[in-house]
Amino acid sequence: MxxxxxxxxxxxxRENGKxxxxxSxxxxxxxxxxxxxxxxNDLLGIDVVIPDYAYLVEHADQVAGIFLTHGHADAIGALPYLLADLQAPVFGSExxxxxxxxxxxAEDATKNFTDFHVVNEKSVIDYGDVKVSFFSTTHSIPQSLGIVLETPEGQVVYTGDFKFDQTAIEGYTTDLARLGEIGKSGVVALLADAAGTGNYGESVNESKIEEYILDKFQDHEGRIIVAAVASNIQxxxxxxxxxFKTGRKIVLSGNDLEKVVRTALQIHKLELPVxxxxxxxxxxxxxxxxxxxTVILETGRMGEPIKHLQxxxxxxxRHIKIGEGDLVFITTTPSTAMEAFVARTxxxxxxxxxxxKSISQDLRSSGHASRNDLQLMLNFMKPKFFFPVQGEYRVLNSAAELxxxxxxxxxxxxxxxxxxxxxxxGDNMLLSGSFEVGNTMIDGSGVGDIGNIVLRDRKILSEDGVFVAVVTIDRKKKKIISKPKITSRGFVYVKASRDLMRESxxxxxxxxxxxxxxxxxxxxxxxxTAVRDNLSRFLFEQTRRRPVILPVIMEVNQNGFRSGKQRGAKGQQNAQRVEELAKELGADEQPVAKKKPNKNKNRNKNKKTVKPETTEG
Structure with a gap:
């Protein structure tokens, strides 16, 4: 450094979120x-994706603080994982x-972390050469903040998610005078939210959306099920x-929603009329x-309401079944990747x-800056250098043109x-270096243990299935003890493909x-490798598919046993493991035939048992 x-x-x-x-x-x-x-959709089984912050962990002793702009998952969702690997003070609004x-x-590794510091639009944190201050912005959650990093070289400004709404209520308003002051002091670099600039037209203001929601409630006489993102407090x-205005009562569905609502009520960021x-x-x-x-307000798992609607x-x-007479009111705007899923739902x-009914179908609603909003922010800040952020390349390019x-x-x-x-x-902004920053994928309790190879295998399994060959060999005698047994899952219907299985x-x-x-x-x-390659060629020639091929090869060894039930415990365990393996694979036949009762116990001295030197996949 x-x-x-x-x-x-x-x-x-060049991506949405994260x-x-x-x-520095x-x-x-x-x-x-x-x-x-x-x-x-192509990240099969992955729960969420967080940034690859290995570089920051390597320089953890230089991290002065973590500054949060607002409380949505795209701004705070990776915080527990980051704090598990580096300790630094965290700053944000209440x-x-x-x-x-x-x-x-909620995470065991960070549940005892307490180094949080509440700031607001008037706060200034002094680091000597550097000062950090904030400005209020308008978003779909109260107390959203932009960040100003004041250095001897000039100011670096990060807007976070923002838009301009002249009808915004207290707690959601933008301090336009403060924006003007920041711009007059000289902004060397502006990192601004570009997520909404890919679309033409202005978003309606929130007062219009509130009127729209009330109209839908008044027009419907039956039960109303509202799907919303848990952290969209507004x-x-x-x-x-x-x-309240329609004389109804609310049932909260989903742990995420209940926690958020309870938290917002405790700090008075949600107001109840009764x-x-x-x-x-x-x-x-x-x-x-x-x-x-009845109004049922639901969010579903991890704040994603659409999946729960299905x-x-x-x-x-177990609690709610959608039926005749219900109004399902979708108040969230699904991502592009979810559009087909939403249509099916x-x-x-x-x-x-x-x-x-869906707000996004009748109104243009967004918590992000429109094209005009971004240009207004640029005119306030008058930055020397501009970094559009939050969006795919086409969106960032649209912001650059603006x-x-x-x-x-x-x-x-x-x-x-x-x-x-x-x-x-001091004069120019130059690309002084670049290093690889990938994605860290979270699957269950695993953090970063799912890579491209695992995802590739999951994709193949989902498309072409798995093909398993189980065989037992005698390496010393160079022969096969048990003829190969073949089974598959998600590849072909076995009973209708006997010839294919026999040839395999x-x-x-x-x-x-x-x-x-x-x-x-x-x-x-x-x-x-030889088994896998030869099978792969044959199966592709026959079916034009490429399943995951799993050869399970086991070896037998000489084992001296005593008679009958007194034979070695290890030999019994090995034979049992082979039979269990065959059952787990779901083979139509066992890979090793069960032994017949031995009438002549003295022959057990020369008995061969399976030694499971398995080589799977």
Missing amino acids: DNKLSIIPFGGV NMYAV YNDEIFIFDAGLKYPE MTLALAKLAVK RIQQVINAT PESELFVSFKNMKKLTPEE RMANGDD RDMMFRAGADV AEEIGIAKDHIFITQKGDKLTYD SDIVEKTILDNLANIKEFDWSTLK
Whole structure:
């Protein structure tokens, strides 16, 4: 590290979500946001994706702090994982930290972390050469903040998620005078939210959305099921208001939602028009309500409401089944990757007899800056260099074109990649280096243990299935003891493909015998590879598919046994393991035939048993 001003994105560029940016000066690193993103359809089985922050862990002693702009998952979702690997103070507004604490305390590795510091738009944190201050922004969650890093080289500004809404209520307003002050003081680099600039047209203001929600509630006489993102506090407030005005009561569905609502109520970021007991009803008492009185507010797992709606439509939810007379009201805007899934879900709900309404179909609603909003922010800040962030390349490129329209030189606009290190030398912003920054995938409790090879295998398994060949050999005698047994899952229907299975068994047998006869020094890996390659060629020729091929090759050894039931315990265990393996694979026949009862116990001295030197996959 040197004393020059540097900017490094670890996420949030050329992708949606997963915001994390590092600004360094004077050997100190300031981290802006630590977000996650939900996986695209090709990331099979992955729960969430977080930034690869290995570089920051290597320089953990230089991290001055982690600064959060707002409480959505794309800004705070990776915080528990980051804090498990490096300890640094965390700064954010009261609302932001309240939600961040929920995430941090939910993980065993970070549940005892307490180094949180509440800031607001008037706070200034002095690091000597560097000062960090904040400004209020308008977003769909209260107390969202932008960040200003003041250095001797000039100011670096990160907007976080923002938009301009002249009807915004208290707690959601943007301090326009403060933006003007920041711009007059000189901004060397602006990292600005570009997520909404890929679309033309202006978003409607939140007062119009509140009117729309109330209209839908008043127009429907039956039960209303509202799907919302748990952390969209503004939308939840609008639903609460509409529920009260139409004389209904709310049932909260989902642990994520209940925790967020309880937290927001405790710090007075949600306002109730009547006492809580008069507005909220538990699942236990839901049956006491008539359909005309009922509003079910649900978010589903990890704040993703659409998947939970499918469960309700299918009757898989133990509390709620969508049916005739229901209104399903989708108040969230799904990502592009979810569009096909949402279409299928809507169809399922219509089939169940429900009516379906969606804000995104009737109104252009967004918590992100429109094209005009971004240009207004650029005019306030007047940055020397501009870094569009939060969006795919096409979105960042659209933002770059907007910046050029208001006079920012093309060579002063940077569409970066993760791991690019841009350094300011007092005059120019230059790419001073670049290092690989990938994605860290979370699957269950595993963090980063799923890589491209595992994902490739999952994709193949999902498309072409698995093909298993089990065989037992005698290496010393160079022969096969048990003819290969073949089974498959998700590849072909076995009963209708007997010829294919028989020919596959013959290929395995020939391959093994050829290897045993021709190879002087036996090698398990070579034998396994030969079986896999020959089977792969044959199966592709026959089916034009490429399943995952798993050869299971076992070896028998000489083992001296005493008679009958007194034979070695290890030999019994080995034979049992082989039979269990065959059952686990689901083979139509056992890979090793069961031994017949031995009438002549004296023959047990020369008995051979299986030694499971298995080489799987």
